[in-house]
Amino acid sequence: MFRLAHLTDPHLPLPPARLRDLLGKRVLGWQSWHRSRRTTHLPAVLAAVQRDLEAHHPDRIAVTGDIGNISLPAEIAAARAWLAGLGPPGQVMVVPGNHDAYVPLGPGGAMPAWAPYVTGDAGEAQPAVRRIGEVALIGVNTGWPMPWWSSQGRVGGDQLAALEDRLAVLGREGLCRIVLIHHPPLAIRGGRGRKGLADAAAFRAVVSRAGAELVIHGHTHRRHLGKIEGVAGATPVIGAPSASAGNDRHGDLGGWNLYEIGRAARGWTIGVTCRTAGAAGAPFTASQFDLAVSP
Numbered sequence: 001m002f003r004l005a006h007l008t009d010p011h012l013p014l015p016p017a018r019l020r021d022l023l024g025k026r027v028l029g030w031q032s033w034h035r036s037r038r039t040t041h042l043p044a045v046l047a048a049v050q051r052d053l054e055a056h057h058p059d060r061i062a063v064t065g066d067i068g069n070i071s072l073p074a075e076i077a078a079a080r081a082w083l084a085g086l087g088p089p090g091q092v093m094v095v096p097g098n099h100d101a102y103v104p105l106g107p108g109g110a111m112p113a114w115a116p117y118v119t120g121d122a123g124e125a126q127p128a129v130r131r132i133g134e135v136a137l138i139g140v141n142t143g144w145p146m147p148w149w150s151s152q153g154r155v156g157g158d159q160l161a162a163l164e165d166r167l168a169v170l171g172r173e174g175l176c177r178i179v180l181i182h183h184p185p186l187a188i189r190g191g192r193g194r195k196g197l198a199d200a201a202a203f204r205a206v207v208s209r210a211g212a213e214l215v216i217h218g219h220t221h222r223r224h225l226g227k228i229e230g231v232a233g234a235t236p237v238i239g240a241p242s243a244s245a246g247n248d249r250h251g252d253l254g255g256w257n258l259y260e261i262g263r264a265a266r267g268w269t270i271g272v273t274c275r276t277a278g279a280a281g282a283p284f285t286a287s288q289f290d291l292a293v294s295p
């Protein structure tokens with residue numbers, strides 16, 4: 001049994017910013033944080049989620065983006081320190097979100113700062129592959145700077161081609177392939193149009209042809225279960241709420257998901273537990289269901 005914890009969209013508190021830091025699109029994100037988001041994304045909720053997660057002793061932790069808010073250098077550094085507190089790079093795999101990519105992810109951005117958390121076994125950039133026994137985690141980047149008012153994501157042609165190759169190889173090896181992506185690859189509430197994945201159809205086509213056993217995402221701040229119909233069977237698609245949400249103004253109440261993956265007679269069983277933070281100090285509530293996935 002392999003146990004994967006899925007935590008997403010923590011939106012760590014925005015540090016003080018100088019006026020010159022807020023040129024361009026960042027000013028919108030800064031206003032949004034101070035107008036409402038800072039009263040939703042609460043460090044106490046995130047800390048409770050982390051304690052609850054640690055108490056379940058997962059084998060690995062997947063973080064599907066939006067660690068920060070407007071990609072300030074101080075936020076990228078704070079995110080790196082937060083990741084170190086969550087676990088060592090070998091235990092934690094990260095894909096960035098649109099809020100981590102207000103500026104390019106490359107030099108000076110999140111990717112080099114978070115390198116050991118976002119790269120694969122061979123140190124490769126995303127789509128990055130980590131093999132753990134019979135499971136493979138595949139991290140896909142959708143964070144690219146977008147125009148004002150857009151929180152779209154994009155996988156891009158090069159990454160889609162590499163993803164298809166890697167999924168095919170891992171499928172031939174008989175591994176349980178779990179894809180980590182920030183934006184939902186389905187047109188769902190909070191994740192379509194100018195908030196959606198621009199090349200979602202191309203991503204779904206790759207998963208449909210090459211196969212994957214599970215796709216997990218963040219971005220919408222809502223729990224969601226969907227699927228991508230594939231040549232060999234359906235791939236479940238699961239979204240988790242923000243790990244720091246102390247209210248439901250911008251999505252569902254905060255929490256995290258636990259996936260328990262085991263071999264079945266044919267394919268895999270994936271037990272899904274959605275854990276939700278209660279009011280301050282209250283116990284978490286949990287809902288559980290099982291998925292059967294054929295390769």
Ligand SMILES: [Fe+2]
Pocket residue numbers: 009011066097099219220221
């Ligand atoms: Fe987010």
